[in-house]
Amino acid sequence: MIMTVILALVGVVSLMGGMTFVLKYFQQKGVARKWWNGNYLKIIETLHISPKHKVILISCDGVNHLLLVGSQNDLLIQSGFSLSESRKNLQEVEK
Numbered sequence: 001m002i003m004t005v006i007l008a009l010v011g012v013v014s015l016m017g018g019m020t021f022v023l024k025y026f027q028q029k030g031v032a033r034k035w036w037n038g039n040y041l042k043i044i045e046t047l048h049i050s051p052k053h054k055v056i057l058i059s060c061d062g063v064n065h066l067l068l069v070g071s072q073n074d075l076l077i078q079s080g081f082s083l084s085e086s087r088k089n090l091q092e093v094e095k
């Protein structure tokens with residue numbers, strides 16, 4: 001009886017550990033989620049600017065969007081830009 005309980009406990013704990021590794025693997029790969037019409041949504045980067053506010057850079061079907069997400073109001077800062085163009089503009093400003 002006790003041996004059955006111990007084996008069951010070891011089995012459940014090992015399954016939980018295995019699922020943890022699987023979920024971390026897919027999270028690190030940045031797996032895109034496919035929508036019903038074939039578009040892809042991917043979170044590129046997240047930056048916390050205060051305890052209640054963060055800036056999120058997302059890509060939806062190749063179009064980038066920059067969002068400010070807060071406690072009560074969400075704001076679209078910029079939409080429809082390319083990351084390569086933004087990097088070129090930043091390098092020109094730094095010169």
